[in-house]
Amino acid sequence: MAEDTIIDVRDVHKTFVSETKRTLWNRLTGRHHVEKRVEVLKGVDLVVHRGETIAILGSSGSGKSTLLRCINKLETIEAGRIYVNGHLIGYEERDGELIAEKASITAQKRTDIGFVFQHFNLFLNKTALGNVMAPLRDVKKLSAAEARSVAVPNLEMVGLADKMENYPSKLSGGQKQRVAIARALAMEPSVMLFDEPTSALDPELVGEVLAVIKKIAQQGTTMVIVTHEMQFARDIADRIVVMDQGVIVEEGPPSRIFTAPQHPKTRALLSRSGILPA
Amino acid sequence: MDFINNTFAVFPALLVAVPVVVQLALGAMLLALVLGLLIALARISSFSVLRGVATFYLEVIRGTPLLVQLVYIFFVLPSIGVEIEPVPAGILGLGLNYAAYLSEVFRSAILSVEHGQTEAALSLGYTPTKTLWKVVIPQSFVVSMGPIGNYFIAMIKDTALTSVIAVTEILKTANILNSQTFQTTAIYTAAAILYLIISLPLSRIVVVLERKARANG
Ligand SMILES: Nc1ncnc2c1ncn2[C@@H]1O[C@H](COP(=O)(O)OP(=O)(O)OP(=O)(O)O)[C@@H](O)[C@H]1O
Ligand SMILES: [Mg+2]
Numbered sequence: 001m002a003e004d005t006i007i008d009v010r011d012v013h014k015t016f017v018s019e020t021k022r023t024l025w026n027r028l029t030g031r032h033h034v035e036k037r038v039e040v041l042k043g044v045d046l047v048v049h050r051g052e053t054i055a056i057l058g059s060s061g062s063g064k065s066t067l068l069r070c071i072n073k074l075e076t077i078e079a080g081r082i083y084v085n086g087h088l089i090g091y092e093e094r095d096g097e098l099i100a101e102k103a104s105i106t107a108q109k110r111t112d113i114g115f116v117f118q119h120f121n122l123f124l125n126k127t128a129l130g131n132v133m134a135p136l137r138d139v140k141k142l143s144a145a146e147a148r149s150v151a152v153p154n155l156e157m158v159g160l161a162d163k164m165e166n167y168p169s170k171l172s173g174g175q176k177q178r179v180a181i182a183r184a185l186a187m188e189p190s191v192m193l194f195d196e197p198t199s200a201l202d203p204e205l206v207g208e209v210l211a212v213i214k215k216i217a218q219q220g221t222t223m224v225i226v227t228h229e230m231q232f233a234r235d236i237a238d239r240i241v242v243m244d245q246g247v248i249v250e251e252g253p254p255s256r257i258f259t260a261p262q263h264p265k266t267r268a269l270l271s272r273s274g275i276l277p278a
Numbered sequence: 279m280d281f282i283n284n285t286f287a288v289f290p291a292l293l294v295a296v297p298v299v300v301q302l303a304l305g306a307m308l309l310a311l312v313l314g315l316l317i318a319l320a321r322i323s324s325f326s327v328l329r330g331v332a333t334f335y336l337e338v339i340r341g342t343p344l345l346v347q348l349v350y351i352f353f354v355l356p357s358i359g360v361e362i363e364p365v366p367a368g369i370l371g372l373g374l375n376y377a378a379y380l381s382e383v384f385r386s387a388i389l390s391v392e393h394g395q396t397e398a399a400l401s402l403g404y405t406p407t408k409t410l411w412k413v414v415i416p417q418s419f420v421v422s423m424g425p426i427g428n429y430f431i432a433m434i435k436d437t438a439l440t441s442v443i444a445v446t447e448i449l450k451t452a453n454i455l456n457s458q459t460f461q462t463t464a465i466y467t468a469a470a471i472l473y474l475i476i477s478l479p480l481s482r483i484v485v486v487l488e489r490k491a492r493a494n495g
Binding site: 022027028029072106110113114115119123139140180 | 299322323329346393394396397398399401403404406407409414
């Protein structure tokens with residue numbers, strides 16, 4: 001593995017099986033029971049280098065979110081390997097077999113992976129500042145004063161210095177997403193994963209969130225962004241990855257992907273978004 | 279006018295029972311909160327034995343009258359050598375009973391915390407257990423405040439049932455007074471008013487708690 005490799009996804013396969021028991025504990029620990037099967041990732045390989053910004057494009061249902069969720073073990077996988085910073089995620093390998101690792105070890109590895117959700121997922125009983133401080137206190141075990149001194153600059157960076165005491169119910173969608181970004185960043189992860197961070201926002205609020213993500217990219221943060229914002233992807237990504245039906249069909253620099261796409265699915269996607277003539 | 283005067287006159291004698299009621303209600307509520315949370319956790323756990331035991335407990339408690347449960351604890355348990363004083367027996371009976379109902383409050387409150395928040399916590403490095411205790415349960419407590427308050431008021435009124443197991447709470451005190459003075463109307467009116475005086479301010483507090491819970495939701 002090259003030294004500047006942050007994410008290394010190797011031949012990952014993921015099949016969804018409809019669950020029979022949806023107890024809270026099953027959902028928390030990611031245990032599921034078997035019935036119906038849909039293969040959503042059919043052998044995905046992806047390498048992300050330090051400092052790189054990757055944009056994943058693809059039509060709805062192509063497996064983009066699932067891939068991102070597998071990278072921090074919000075989903076299980078059946079085959080393949082995912083390494084983040086050299087650590088195998090979610091499993092131990094014994095004689096070539098994947099064996100589920102202890103939840104506490106997975107949790108530790110997740111602190112190195114920031115995740116930003118489409119629907120923000122802020123803690124509703126905490127203020128903006130409380131949201132950013134919570135994992136610093138609960139996971140990193142910082143004192144209140146230390147957590148605050150880490151949280152405040154992160155909230156300032158996303159432009160929310162004046163909203164720190166607001167509860168989520170008193171924040172706009174764009175502000176909520178910026179809190180969520182600050183909360184993930186404050187943990188100082190090696191990589192930030194964004195799953196359609198602006199898809200749930202009113203159009204007039206998209207810009208403020210994209211501006212923050214761009215700022216973070218320019219600070220050299222390694223990131224992978226799933227997005228339908230083509231112009232944004234073209235603008236900030238070092239590399240575009242195109243997915244279709246559970247596989248990566250094409251990848252390359254935006255300058256080439258957006259002007260001379262090779263794969264018919266990429267061409268179809270770009271013409272549907274009005275970037276290529278139909 | 280005699281009736282009103284008599285009612286007032288009886289009051290001090292009944293007030294003596296108020297500390298007993300407070301003791302019963304607070305003790306039983308504490309027991310019900312702790313046991314109720316444990317039952318709720320057992321009901322959502324992935325261990326089927328735990329789920330089974332908790333569900334069985336729930337069915338037994340909800341399927342039998344509280345009065346019978348109190349009588350059972352006080353009059354039947356001694357036959358197997360377990361003798362409990364009236365007040366502790368009352369606390370135990372009320373607590374075991376209300377634990378079943380509170381567990382349902384907790385369970386639905388826990389399940390009402392949106393899954394997105396638990397995923398966010400996991401993605402930030404919380405372990406499943408820590409997610410439960412730091413993210414899910416604190417929020418379910420906020421949601422549960424109103425219903426818990428209402429059950430507390432109901433429990434205060436149910437302390438009257440412990441009069442049958444020799445607890446000298448308000449009703450029993452009234453019964454004793456009645457057998458001595460035969461001022462039946464004045465005594466039981468005073469008793470009813472005393473329950474009202476205790477529960478009315480509490481229901482106001484519950485309303486405020488519910489409004490607060492909604493404001494942050
Ligand atoms: N929990 C689940 N159980 C069963 N099937 C699922 C589950 N989550 C996703 N799927 C299925 O997996 C496929 C890929 O879903 P995924 O969310 O990864 O797509 P996506 O590329 O992110 O799409 P979108 O652009 O709509 O977000 C879809 O067919 C979806 O229906
Ligand atoms: Mg998606």
